[in-house]
Amino acid sequence: MTEDQLSTTFAALADPTRRAILARLAAAGEATVNELADPFPISLQAISKHLKVLERAGLIVRGKDAQFRPCRLDAAPLEIAAEWLENHRRAWQDRLDRFDQKLQEIQRARKESPS
Amino acid sequence: MTDETSGQTRVTAEPGKQEIVITRVFDAPRDLVFETFTNPDLIPDWWGPARLSTTVDRMEVRSGGSWRFVQREADGPEFGFHGVFHEVSPYRIVQPFEFEGVPGHVALETATFEDLGGGRTRYTGRSVYQSLEDRDGMVASGMESGARESMDRIADLLAKG
Numbered sequence: 001m002t003e004d005q006l007s008t009t010f011a012a013l014a015d016p017t018r019r020a021i022l023a024r025l026a027a028a029g030e031a032t033v034n035e036l037a038d039p040f041p042i043s044l045q046a047i048s049k050h051l052k053v054l055e056r057a058g059l060i061v062r063g064k065d066a067q068f069r070p071c072r073l074d075a076a077p078l079e080i081a082a083e084w085l086e087n088h089r090r091a092w093q094d095r096l097d098r099f100d101q102k103l104q105e106i107q108r109a110r111k112e113s114p115s
Numbered sequence: 116m117t118d119e120t121s122g123q124t125r126v127t128a129e130p131g132k133q134e135i136v137i138t139r140v141f142d143a144p145r146d147l148v149f150e151t152f153t154n155p156d157l158i159p160d161w162w163g164p165a166r167l168s169t170t171v172d173r174m175e176v177r178s179g180g181s182w183r184f185v186q187r188e189a190d191g192p193e194f195g196f197h198g199v200f201h202e203v204s205p206y207r208i209v210q211p212f213e214f215e216g217v218p219g220h221v222a223l224e225t226a227t228f229e230d231l232g233g234g235r236t237r238y239t240g241r242s243v244y245q246s247l248e249d250r251d252g253m254v255a256s257g258m259e260s261g262a263r264e265s266m267d268r269i270a271d272l273l274a275k276g
Contacts, residue, residue, distance in 0.1 A: 006251040014131025084251070085128055088135070091164070093124040096139045096238070098161035100122065103143045103151055 005058075006084055009077040012057035017042070018050050022059060025073040032068045121235065133250045137240040145230040148238065149206055152226070158184065167194075178202050182210075198224075212242070220249050 012018060021036055028035075037047040051071060054060045058077050063070045119125070119140045127136040141148050151157055155174040163169035163186045172183035172195075183197040195215035202209040206228040213221045222242045229237040244250040 007248055010128075010130045010247065010251060012130075019130075085126060088128070089124060089126040092126060092137050092139075094164065095161060096124050096137075097122075098165070099151065100139075100141055102157055102160055103141055103147060106147065106151060107143060 005077065006081060008057045009059070009081045012053050012059055013081075015050070015053075017047075018054055021047075021050060021054065021071075022073060025060065025071060026075075030063075030070045030072050032070050036071065119237070128250070131247070133245070133247050134241060134243045135250060136242075138237060140231065140235055140237050142235055144234050145206060145228050145236040148236040149228050152228075152238075153203065153208070172197075176200065176203055178204070220245060222249070 013022075017040060020040075024036065024039075025031060033044065033047060033051065036051070037044050040047065051060065051062070054071075055062060058074055060071045061074050063072075119138070121140045121142045123139070125138045127138075128134075143151075153176045155171045155176070158171050158174065159169045162184060167186040167188060169184055169186050172185055174180075174182040174184075176182075178200055180203070181197070181199045183195060186194045186196075197213055197215065198211045198221075200208065200210050208224075208226040210224050211221045212224045213219075222244050225241045225243075227239045227241075229239070231237055242250075
C-alpha cells in the first residue's frame with residue numbers, strides 16, 4: 001500500500017524533466033501543457049507522456065477544461081516520501097547517537113587511565 | 116560536505132536508485148571509531164533500537180567471517196539479522212545484510228571511515244538493495260518503529276530533565 005505508493009512516487013521523480021515540471025508547477029501554481037513544454041527541447045507528445053506518469057503517481061491533477069486541461073501540483077505524495085525519509089533518518093540518528101555515546105565514554109575512560 | 120556538523124545524521128535516497136546512503140561525523144579519531152564499530156562486546160549497546168535488546172549470536176570480524184545478531188522484544192518475538200563479512204580491512208567493511216523476517220531480500224552494505232583530521236571521522240554507510248521495491252519497502256516497514264523510537268527518545272529527554 002504505502003510501499004507501492006512510495007515506489008510510484010520515487011519512480012515518477014526519477015526523471016529530471018519530470019522534476020523540472022513539478023518545480024515549475026510548485027512555483028507557478030497552474031500551467032497548461034503548452035506552457036509546461038515551452039522551456040524543454042522536446043516534443044509536446046513527450047511532455048504529455050511525462051504528465052501522464054505524474055498524474056498516475058498523483059503528483060499532479062489536471063483541470064476539466066477539455067481544451068487546456070491545466071495542471072496543478074499535488075504535494076501529498078511528496079509529503080509521504082519526505083516522511084518516509086525522515087523516519088529512516090530518525091532511526092539511524094538514534095542508532096548512531098548511541099554509538100557516539102559509547103565512543104565518548106571510551107575516550108573519557110582512556111583519558112582518565114592512559115595505558 | 117566539509118562543513119558537516121558532528122552529531123547530525125544525513126540520509127540520502129535518490130529517486131530511481133536502489134540505494135540509501137547514511138553519513139555521520141564523529142568527534143573521535145578514526146582508529147577508535149573503527150574499533151568501536153567492530154567490537155562485538157559493544158554491539159548490544161548501540162546496534163538495535165533502544166526498546167529491543169540486541170545480542171550477538173556470532174560476529175567473526177575478518178574477511179570471510181560471518182555474523183548474526185538477534186533482537187528481542189521484552190516478552191515477545193525475536194528478530195534475527197545475518198550476513199558475512201565479505202571484506203573487513205582497516206576503515207572499510209563490505210557485507211551483505213539480511214533480515215530473517217523477510218528472507219531472500221539481501222542488501223549489500225559498505226561502511227567506510229574517513230579521517231577528517233583534528234580527531235574527527237566521517238562514517239558513510241551505503242546500502243544497495245536488490246530492487247527499488249526492496250529499498251522503499253525496507254524503510255516503509257521501519258516506519259512504525261521509527262515513530263515509536265522517537266517517542267522513546269522524547270521520554271528519555273524528559274526523564275533526564
